[in-house]
Amino acid sequence: MVSFKRRGGRRPGATDTRESILAAAREAFTRAGYRPATIRGIAAAAGVDPALVMHFFGNKETLFREAMTLPVEPAAVLSRALATSPDRAGEVIAATFLEIWDSAAHRDSLLGLVRASVTEQAASDMFRATILDGIEHALTEFGVSQPRLRGTLLASQLMGLAMARYILALEPLASAPRPDVAAAVAPTLQRYISGDITRESPRD
Amino acid sequence: MVSFKRRGGRRPGATDTRESILAAAREAFTRAGYRPATIRGIAAAAGVDPALVMHFFGNKETLFREAMTLPVEPAAVLSRALATSPDRAGEVIAATFLEIWDSAAHRDSLLGLVRASVTEQAASDMFRATILDGIEHALTEFGVSQPRLRGTLLASQLMGLAMARYILALEPLASAPRPDVAAAVAPTLQRYISGDITRESPRD
Numbered sequence: 285m286v287s288f289k290r291r292g293g294r295r296p297g298a299t300d301t302r303e304s305i306l307a308a309a310r311e312a313f314t315r316a317g318y319r320p321a322t323i324r325g326i327a328a329a330a331g332v333d334p335a336l337v338m339h340f341f342g343n344k345e346t347l348f349r350e351a352m353t354l355p356v357e358p359a360a361v362l363s364r365a366l367a368t369s370p371d372r373a374g375e376v377i378a379a380t381f382l383e384i385w386d387s388a389a390h391r392d393s394l395l396g397l398v399r400a401s402v403t404e405q406a407a408s409d410m411f412r413a414t415i416l417d418g419i420e421h422a423l424t425e426f427g428v429s430q431p432r433l434r435g436t437l438l439a440s441q442l443m444g445l446a447m448a449r450y451i452l453a454l455e456p457l458a459s460a461p462r463p464d465v466a467a468a469v470a471p472t473l474q475r476y477i478s479g480d481i482t483r484e485s486p487r488d
Numbered sequence: 489m490v491s492f493k494r495r496g497g498r499r500p501g502a503t504d505t506r507e508s509i510l511a512a513a514r515e516a517f518t519r520a521g522y523r524p525a526t527i528r529g530i531a532a533a534a535g536v537d538p539a540l541v542m543h544f545f546g547n548k549e550t551l552f553r554e555a556m557t558l559p560v561e562p563a564a565v566l567s568r569a570l571a572t573s574p575d576r577a578g579e580v581i582a583a584t585f586l587e588i589w590d591s592a593a594h595r596d597s598l599l600g601l602v603r604a605s606v607t608e609q610a611a612s613d614m615f616r617a618t619i620l621d622g623i624e625h626a627l628t629e630f631g632v633s634q635p636r637l638r639g640t641l642l643a644s645q646l647m648g649l650a651m652a653r654y655i656l657a658l659e660p661l662a663s664a665p666r667p668d669v670a671a672a673v674a675p676t677l678q679r680y681i682s683g684d685i686t687r688e689s690p691r692d
Binding site for chain 1: 521524606652
């Protein structure tokens with residue numbers, strides 16, 4: 285809706301400016317949370333006019349979404365794992381999840397996303413739309429029963445792991461070697477993906 | 489440090505006043521989060537002087553702790569389950585956890601506690617001290633290996649369940665019948681409590 289003329293031409297600094305705004309936004313959302321962060325404050329931190337932020341991103345929600353872009357597409361990781369070795373999908377998801385979170389380059393965006401999801405409806409809606417719908421789709425393609433319930437159970441363990449290991453930094457989980465943590469949670473993820481999640485079954 | 493004169497006298501309302509402050513604090517912490525909530529704002533909402541809040545509670549952390557008191561002692565529930573039917577401890581924990589969260593009377597305190605734990609160091613420290621230490625103690629008494637790691641894994645699934653079902657309200661997990669949810673997560677909790685959580689084992 286915002287018509288943007290300056291976009292054409294050689295504009296040596298347009299990308300840099302956009303990146304500066306995103307960096308400032310990431311920092312503001314991560315530190316302060318979604319609601320307290322303001323377009324005005326982010327613009328000031330990036331050294332630009334608030335109108336320019338609006339010009340690039342239109343509104344705060346879009347800015348948040350762009351600043352907090354996930355480094356991988358969770359549904360794609362799941363789909364690939366289900367296509368290649370479905371019985372080890374839990375292991376693959378656990379390993380990938382931990383690898384990304386353990387990487388300092390991504391940690392801040394992820395922390396911001398989780399913090400904001402817990403406190404802000406807009407972020408929570410975004411989480412639902414961008415992550416969960418894709419996971420449900422991947423599970424539906426795979427043909428398991430109750431794909432959406434499985435997706436939310438999967439999300440519950442992964443979000444809880446992020447909270448315990450990275451946000452609250454509960455020891456010894458916070459500094460346990462990645463393969464140990466992956467081994468501990470993989471069977472949980474595997475069961476949510478393809479195992480028994482009902483109460484009718486007379487299992488042990 | 490604040491000398492409070494009005495406290496003496498017949499004080500028909502001392503308990504009521506304390507409760508009003510706690511209710512206002514609960515509401516402020518739940519809505520705004522720990523940091524944005526102020527003693528001044530809470531006092532105003534309760535219709536008392538800020539000095540009175542300080543008088544009763546001393547500081548914001550203590551006020552938070554009192555306002556957000558858990559309706560049950562998680563470690564006590566776990567200890568009791570381990571003492572009576574250790575193989576069903578996961579079921580008991582799941583059922584108790586869901587029952588308390590599903591109760592409207594407790595939901596707000598719990599939401600406030602989780603939200604604040606995610607965003608505030610003080611709340612996160614409190615979580616560690618009041619909940620996790622007790623769980624570790626119960627597991628140590630029970631004699632399982634790696635009690636603290638097990639406690640943090642248990643916390644990870646429970647916190648994630650709270651986030652998914654109550655905070656983000658991810659459907660269908662959010663409105664699934666309690667016994668169904670309990671059945672889905674109980675095996676996870678049971679494994680974290682007393683099952684295999686290592687990667688050395690050659691299990692399936």
